Amino acid sequence: MEPVLEIRNLNVDYGLGDRAVHAVRDVNLTLHRGEVLGLAGESGSGKSTLAYGLTRLLAPPGVISGGEVIYHPEQGDPYDVLGLSDNALRAFRWAETAIVFQGAMNSLNPVHKISTQLTDVLKAHDPKMSDHSRKARAREMLKLVGISPDRMDAYPHQLSGGMRQRVMIGMALILQPQVVIMDEPTTALDVVMQRQILGQLIELRERLGFSVVFITHDLSLLVEFSNRIAIMYGGRIVEEAPAATIYRDALHPYSRGLLSSFPALRGARRELTGIPGSPPDLAGMPSGCSFHPRCPKAFEPCPTHIPVLGRPGTPDGAARSVACWLHPTEQPVG
Amino acid sequence: MTQDATAPAGEVVLEAIGLTKHFPVRRGLRQLLSRERTAVHAVDDVRLTLRRGHVVALVGESGSGKSTVARLLAQLYPRTAGDIQLHGRSTKVKGGSSFRAYAARVQMIFQDPFASLNPVHTVRYHLTRALKIHGNAGRTDDDLENALRDLLTRVSLTPPERYLDKFPHELSGGQRQRVAIARALGADPEALLADEPVSMLDVSIRLGVLNLLRDLKERLNLAILYITHDIASARYFADETLVMYAGRMVEGGDSETVTQTPAHPYTRLLIDSAPDPDRLAGEVNPLDEDRGNGEPPSLIRPPSGCRFHPRCPMAMPRCVTDLPVRLEIGDVPGHWAACWLYDEATVAAEKPGSAASAGVAEEVRS
Numbered sequence: 001m002e003p004v005l006e007i008r009n010l011n012v013d014y015g016l017g018d019r020a021v022h023a024v025r026d027v028n029l030t031l032h033r034g035e036v037l038g039l040a041g042e043s044g045s046g047k048s049t050l051a052y053g054l055t056r057l058l059a060p061p062g063v064i065s066g067g068e069v070i071y072h073p074e075q076g077d078p079y080d081v082l083g084l085s086d087n088a089l090r091a092f093r094w095a096e097t098a099i100v101f102q103g104a105m106n107s108l109n110p111v112h113k114i115s116t117q118l119t120d121v122l123k124a125h126d127p128k129m130s131d132h133s134r135k136a137r138a139r140e141m142l143k144l145v146g147i148s149p150d151r152m153d154a155y156p157h158q159l160s161g162g163m164r165q166r167v168m169i170g171m172a173l174i175l176q177p178q179v180v181i182m183d184e185p186t187t188a189l190d191v192v193m194q195r196q197i198l199g200q201l202i203e204l205r206e207r208l209g210f211s212v213v214f215i216t217h218d219l220s221l222l223v224e225f226s227n228r229i230a231i232m233y234g235g236r237i238v239e240e241a242p243a244a245t246i247y248r249d250a251l252h253p254y255s256r257g258l259l260s261s262f263p264a265l266r267g268a269r270r271e272l273t274g275i276p277g278s279p280p281d282l283a284g285m286p287s288g289c290s291f292h293p294r295c296p297k298a299f300e301p302c303p304t305h306i307p308v309l310g311r312p313g314t315p316d317g318a319a320r321s322v323a324c325w326l327h328p329t330e331q332p333v334g
Numbered sequence: 335m336t337q338d339a340t341a342p343a344g345e346v347v348l349e350a351i352g353l354t355k356h357f358p359v360r361r362g363l364r365q366l367l368s369r370e371r372t373a374v375h376a377v378d379d380v381r382l383t384l385r386r387g388h389v390v391a392l393v394g395e396s397g398s399g400k401s402t403v404a405r406l407l408a409q410l411y412p413r414t415a416g417d418i419q420l421h422g423r424s425t426k427v428k429g430g431s432s433f434r435a436y437a438a439r440v441q442m443i444f445q446d447p448f449a450s451l452n453p454v455h456t457v458r459y460h461l462t463r464a465l466k467i468h469g470n471a472g473r474t475d476d477d478l479e480n481a482l483r484d485l486l487t488r489v490s491l492t493p494p495e496r497y498l499d500k501f502p503h504e505l506s507g508g509q510r511q512r513v514a515i516a517r518a519l520g521a522d523p524e525a526l527l528a529d530e531p532v533s534m535l536d537v538s539i540r541l542g543v544l545n546l547l548r549d550l551k552e553r554l555n556l557a558i559l560y561i562t563h564d565i566a567s568a569r570y571f572a573d574e575t576l577v578m579y580a581g582r583m584v585e586g587g588d589s590e591t592v593t594q595t596p597a598h599p600y601t602r603l604l605i606d607s608a609p610d611p612d613r614l615a616g617e618v619n620p621l622d623e624d625r626g627n628g629e630p631p632s633l634i635r636p637p638s639g640c641r642f643h644p645r646c647p648m649a650m651p652r653c654v655t656d657l658p659v660r661l662e663i664g665d666v667p668g669h670w671a672a673c674w675l676y677d678e679a680t681v682a683a684e685k686p687g688s689a690a691s692a693g694v695a696e697e698v699r700s
Contacts, residue, residue, distance in 0.1 A: 042536040160629050190395040190563065193629070195607040217537050223611035247611050261537050263570030265593060265608055272570065274541030278506040 010067035038226035098172035234290030241320035343387035352416035391572030447510035464520030587669030
């Protein structure tokens with residue numbers, strides 16, 4: 001499969017110098033055309049920082065301290081997003097990659113009609129477009145996400161939470177970007193609405209052919225809706241594999257712990273334990289593998305040596321990678 | 335410390351009968367002139383029973399009124415109608431010493447441990463206050479110290495010395511919620527009302543807190559009301575599960591039965607919508623799509639009859655007009671649903687789905 005976005009050795013810090021906190025460390029990740037890549041992790045694992053880092057939306061004191069983000073446009077040569085000039089970056093954002101943020105309630109401007117907010121995007125990116133065709137395009141987008149176009153003149157407070165989140169998704173897709181990053185898009189919604197919106201998103205992706213980076217802490221949701229899953233812990237990717245592989249045969253003890261933290265709705269009722277301890281503090285990251293203080297299988301190299309992400313020696317090793325001393329690797333990724 | 339730990343398991347502690355809460359809506363100029371009084375029908379005719387050593391889960395979407403039920407039971411809101419009985423005696427407290435006496439027996443745990451602990455006070459202060467107010471601090475400083483240690487040990491914050499003089503910001507989310515639980519236990523209650531106690535916590539530590547609550551339930555013989563939107567965790571943690579929709583209870587029974595053989599169409603929708611890793615990407619069942627479209631109704635003017643009928647794929651003409659009563663399903667004793675589908679006479683006279691909005695009914699029949 002053809003890559004759309006390649007992240008190479010990305011490092012993101014908060015702060016400078018000795019007191020910097022390393023939120024994202026040595027992340028290598030490839031997003032392919034038309035796929036849904038799930039990014040799972042607990043709060044503080046660096047998943048949102050990674051998303052903001054690769055779109056250069058980090059607010060100070062966030063700093064990208066190293067790495068590359070290579071974007072492959074549909075036509076033309078690939079380029080490094082981190083090296084774009086301000087003008088090029090402005091054109092790149094939204095038209096090539098769009099973000100749907102967590103709180104739809106806070107992402108829409110409460111004093112403007114949604115029609116204004118939808119056409120604003122078009123005005124900024126294509127000033128020559130006529131007013132009429134802008135309106136028509138906005139109407140079309142609303143229909144696409146399942147909102148009746150006669151709600152064009154509604155204000156955000158006149159729409160329910162689910163409808164607002166749909167408007168946000170419509171807005172993200174209005175310039176037909178290649179990559180859509182969704183940062184916990186449905187966390188604030190109920191399960192019924194969540195399923196409707198995600199189902200619709202998957203259908204739109206099949207029709208329009210964009211790729212999705214789907215960030216959430218809900219691993220069971222990711223297993224169902226994404227093609228591949230990358231699991232982050234303490235700022236690093238600890239395991240990456242096709243969704244079914246992660247679900248049936250996770251290699252990293254953290255992935256397994258995370259999977260067994262969700263009580264099942266079907267099958268036998270069994271005692272679950274979760275993961276002992278609590279997620280690490282970024283300012284005081286444990287040495288070696290950052291999961292070792294909570295890991296039930298930690299052994300001699302774990303507290304001192306950082307495991308590298310690489311292909312494990314299992315039969316299906318070619319399609320997956322893991323960073324764990326239990327599965328040492330000869331072929332590091334990146 | 336717990337004087338009633340020997341009380342028989344299954345003894346009824348707290349009972350709500352026909353519990354109702356309407357919040358008045360501020361009236362605009364136009365309504366001021368008319369006689370009409372509008373109110374949000376947050377909770378209507380709720381019946382539930384908390385027994386010692388039992389966990390009852392209350393499941394519903396946001397806005398279904400489940401938190402209002404908890405606050406009514408904790409007597410934080412006055413009720414509009416109905417009755418709350420503590421050990422069979424009707425109780426109504428407004429504040430002052432009667433509220434304290436009530437709070438000593440019924441304690442609440444809130445959703446957000448980041449907001450429910452005072453950031454300027456230490457763990458010691460929070461717990462000491464709970465112990466002193468409810469008269470469990472003993473006579474001497476040593477008694478108090480022992481009681482504090484005991485509390486922290488119970489919620490597995492060990493060794494207690496390490497946590498006693500910490501401020502909330504020095505603790506992780508899971509540890510804070512454990513302190514909040516310890517504070518509730520400081521009153522030595524008989525019933526705990528846990529309002530989404532784990533939904534703000536990191537995924538990997540949620541089960542730790544749920545397992546702790548289960549362990550406390552067994553050791554202290556507590557009655558627990560567990561409020562959640564996650565029906566899978568209700569199945570994991572609770573003995574009995576009640577499902578709420580738009581302020582009314584729609585189904586109840588043994589947790590395993592309610593989640594495995596749901597009777598009410600709303601419960602089915604809720605279970606079908608829950609994330610299920612076994613349903614992998616690409617294997618989306620086309621029947622699932624578009625089912626139960628729409629959203630919970632406005633509670634200022636709730637739908638007539640069954641409140642779920644505008645979204646229900648099985649709606650019948652009777653659902654639009656008559657409020658369904660609790661009907662026994664008959665598979666397992668105690669499993670009931672408030673749905674006309676389980677009334678044989680109605681089903682025989684009217685075809686299920688005949689009053690459903692056209693698109694929805696088609697989907698189900700095909």
